[in-house]
Amino acid sequence: SFRLATGSDTGAVLLWDIRNPKRPATQAFNVHGANVWAVQFHPEDSAKLVSCSEDATLAVTQWAADADGLGHDVRRLSSFFNPLSVNCFDVCPFTRTSLVVAGSSSGNLLMDAAPCSA
Numbered sequence: 001s002f003r004l005a006t007g008s009d010t011g012a013v014l015l016w017d018i019r020n021p022k023r024p025a026t027q028a029f030n031v032h033g034a035n036v037w038a039v040q041f042h043p044e045d046s047a048k049l050v051s052c053s054e055d056a057t058l059a060v061t062q063w064a065a066d067a068d069g070l071g072h073d074v075r076r077l078s079s080f081f082n083p084l085s086v087n088c089f090d091v092c093p094f095t096r097t098s099l100v101v102a103g104s105s106s107g108n109l110l111m112d113a114a115p116c117s118a
Helices: none
Strands: 003-009 010-015 025-030 036-042 045-053 058-066 069-077 084-094 099-104 109-111
Touching: 003 036, 003 045, 010 045, 025 058, 025 084, 036 058, 036 069, 045 084, 058 099, 058 109
Parallel strands: none
Antiparallel strands: 003 010, 010 025, 036 045, 045 058, 058 069, 084 099, 099 109
């Protein structure tokens, strides 16, 4: 694939088009309010990026090409019981709902079982 996803200390998730490595094109999505600790493409849907952040959220960003470039829609998962950083996550594509599980500095687990196609 020619796309690479990264996170930033400003809370942005960046999508890179690396077909021209000397001048890669980027698209930044303002997803989080603090450092992004991890980001990966969803294993069942490459138009979705999953990320976690110091802002205590897990986010699933759906991106798509439109007339203005790349549009995006963000679904965030957080919990009143988890006020601390979400440090890591994993996506289990082998369930009917593509289960996403995240761990936090408070010792809590966040789980999202939204269907992959949502």
